Amino acid sequence: MQPVNIHLANILQKILSTHFEVDHSFAQIQKSDRPDLADYQTNCALVLAKQLKTNPRALAEQLIAHWPKDDPTHITIAGPGFINFKLTDQQLVSTLNQQVSSTFTNQEVANQTIVFDYGGPNVAKPMHVGHLRSSIIGECLKRLYQFAGAKVIADIHLGDWGTQMGMLIVGLHQQHPDWPYFNQNHIGPYPQQSPITLADLETLYPKISAACKEDSDLAEKCRIATQELQQGRPGYLALWQHFIDVSISAMKKEFNRLGVSFDCWFGESRYQEKLQPLVDLFRGKKVAEICDGATIVEVEEPSDNKPMPPVILQKKDGGFLYATTDLATIDERIQDFKADQIIYVVDNRQALHFEQIFRAAEKIGWHVPWTFVGFGTMNGPDGKPFKTRAGGVMKLKDLIDTLTATAKERLLNAERDHNFSDQERQQTAEQIGLAALKFADLQHDPKQNYQFDIDKFMRFEGKTGPYLQYAAVRIKSLLAKADLNTEKTSLQLPSSVPNAARDLLLHLIRLPEVLNETLKHNSPNILCEAAFQLAQAFSRFYNEAPVLTETDSALKEFKLRLCQQTYKTLKVYLDIIGIDIPARM
RNA sequence: GUCCUCGUAGUUCAGUAGGAUAGAACGUCGGAUUCCUAAUCCGAAGGUCGCAGGUUCGAAUCCUGCCGAGGACACCA
Structure with a gap:
């Protein structure tokens, strides 16, 4: 199936290359700005005339003089040199008939494997309108690429391994000090059934998070709990698994209702084992260096006209960051999923972060075509981020x-x-x-x-x-x-x-x-x-x-x-x- | 402070090869239902495209400056 604009553009291109020796980029056909005059138009005579320093109208005349006689399209020149195309009714009907009997593909993306990263909800936090744009836009693009012939893989990229996990553990410890998860001497299996519901977590999280801002000792406790979890403390891991289970089953319901689906429900925790080897790889190849005790990758380039801070792979306390996980994720997508392209549907505010990440990936020799589809905020009628009438975050x-x-x-x-x-x-x-x-x-x-x-x-x-x-x-x-x-x-x-x-x-x-x-x-x-x-x-x-x-x-x-x-x-x-x-x- | 994005009708938004009369929806005003679903359709009014310069035959679109809004900027995610 050939779209009409491409059909016309092909003819135009042939004329331009054989009679005018100019490159094909000039052969562009667009929907007419004046539907009263035409169906499609090209402004190439105007653009070309400027370059060749000739009269655009005369150029347009010369151009259409070469138009094949067997093409029924009705062509006129108007204004300073617009070339207008009006299709015959027969052309319209047969184009539609052809379109109906063939499948659409886009040559650029057909048969490519493309990973989509969108959704990105956090475990134990309720989904709110902030997650909506990523989910809706990501799902739409995924379906579009799939329709165009690409092999698509949608990954939700769950936030399941950050400090909020430590906070929840500490919060629950305060409420239920007797639970076996907190007892270092506990022997044997932990309960199969989750003692907490998602609703419990959703009320607990904002409380403990707010408390941490006030109380630095508490924040330190949470940081330590996070570290212990990440180092594999069995009780914490068992509790964490409950967080994941209750959250995912609720999320699946919500996404299902929204008509948003994922092929992979991978979270940041998936890459935990790969982070140290990744840092070692960067260090081994001399791409990363130590600075003030942290391992960093300098990604600044001489051509930069803006500050470009380095990527921090490992904190001085040995902890890993968002950037480390993201790089490990890219590695898996290239190596294991054989991704030809990765498309991120993420908040605009993360633009700099992703630019840094991809510069670091380039430096280590991973060459991935990546696309950052950044989106803006969903605001309320007051122009500020959308809230409920009571002022809270709307679920x-x-x-x-x-x-x-x-x-x-x-x-x-x-x-x-x-x-x-x-x-x-x-x-x-x-x-x-x-x-x-x-x-x-x-x-x-x-x-x-x-x-x-x-x-x-x-x-x-x-x-x-x-x-x-x-x-x-x-x-x-x-x-x-x-x-x-x-x-x-x-x-x-x-x-x-x-x-x-x-x-x-x-x-x-x-x-x-x-x-x-x-x-x-x-x-x-x-x-x-x-x-x-x-x-x-x-x-x-x-x-x-x-x-x-x-x-x-x-x-x-x-x-x-x-x-x-x-x-x-x-x-x-x-x-x-x-x-x-x-x-x- | 540096950098990024944005400023178009009363409102919400489209509009990048620089090009013909700057479009749509909502709102306002007027009209359409003996007939396939009126969550529809038709018509009208409404614009110094933030401001000031510049480039060009021609600028909402490119360049410079200013004003205004939002955002990002090394151990959070």
Whole structure:
């Protein structure tokens, strides 16, 4: 399958190279900025004219004079030298037919093994909205790369080995000094069943964490407990395993509800054994050095125009850091997973950290194409990080529950409740709530902060997830009534194509270029914008051109096939975004 | 202090090969339902693209300075 823009670009490129001897980078075709004049356009004459110091309009004339006579595209020159392309209706229809009968792949990523690092929740801490962006964006990119033909591996990269573990151990010791986990002389196995629940941990953690800030002796105790855990004290390890078990089972439920899944549930603890050998390797190769007792890697380069602190691999007390674990993780991903690329979906604030890490990796001779997809904060209407009305951190579960409850109310009040069973109503409401949440996030450039106004997104109107779902649901309902033969999928050009249908066709054939563009920038908002525009084009078509009552049978068939393809295309977009299409709404 | 990101309609955001009339959603105002789901559609009003210079035939886009917001900066993650 060849997207139209690529088809046109190929012709352009051939002309440019044979008649103008310029490199192919000039052969770019884009969607027209003036839909009233054209479908696609190229600005290459303007750009090239500058370089060749000639008149852009004359250059455009020369250029299209070489356009192959058998290509039916209608070409015009406008303004200072824009070259405009208008496709024939037949071209649109056959492009769509071709698109339907072939599978999309992106040559750059097809057959690559790509590791995605996202989610990154911490054991024993409740998931809050801060984890939402990483999870939603990461999941979306993973699905996109998979759709484009890559072999993807999603790793949650659990925070399970830091100081918070020592804090929890000390906290529990204070509450239950009699538990066998704290008794150094305890002989025999520890209880199989966890004596604590996740709820216990979630209340304990903020308390002990706050207490440590006040009390430096307590903080020191926690540090020691962490160290003992890391050195393998059996009672602590047994207790720690309970933390992991209760946390993971809760996380699995939450991620499952969100539609986010991982292939690996690896945590930082996985690399514990590998950290000292890793430091030794860096030292052995003289990449690392000792400075003030700590082992560091200098990663500054002469070309830097900003301060670039060294990476600290090992603290002077012998402890390891985030950086050490991250490097060990990279090593495994390259050596064992044979990763061709690693994509990190992590908070923007960690940009410097990852730049340091990858410089260190380069210095030791690991050459991994890596991509840091940094995302901004999710802010409340006040422009500050999103909080509950009471001012606390909002738990993910509460957020989803709120949205679901609103959706449910809407289903009941708007007389849209199709005699739903309680179960179907709940499920539909949840699908709608999640669609609103995900689309609100993904429609924004991930790099930027965005403002999440819960009241606004609970209205479910306009540029929202539910709008896209609604369009899909209407098509589904329409197709069900039409009793369409679904084995056949191709469209046959009718004697005349209504304007709204032509516009819809144009949006449908953009699918491959939209996917490619989204991949190129790792920006789901590009895909979301296109999906929204497709749904808009459909809604317009739906209002202007009644399908089922169409009397011209060829035109009716054409319209139905168009609806069918719109549904399929919309579903491709929504599947990547992670939005379910309800049966009814 | 140094560096990074950002400043576009009343609001939230799109908009990088420098290019045609700066787009969308919400909100406001006006209209559409004997007809496939009105969570829909159509129309209107609304902009000195933070400010000031510069480069260019042409700048929201590139350069410089200033103002404003957020963030990062060696033993936390």
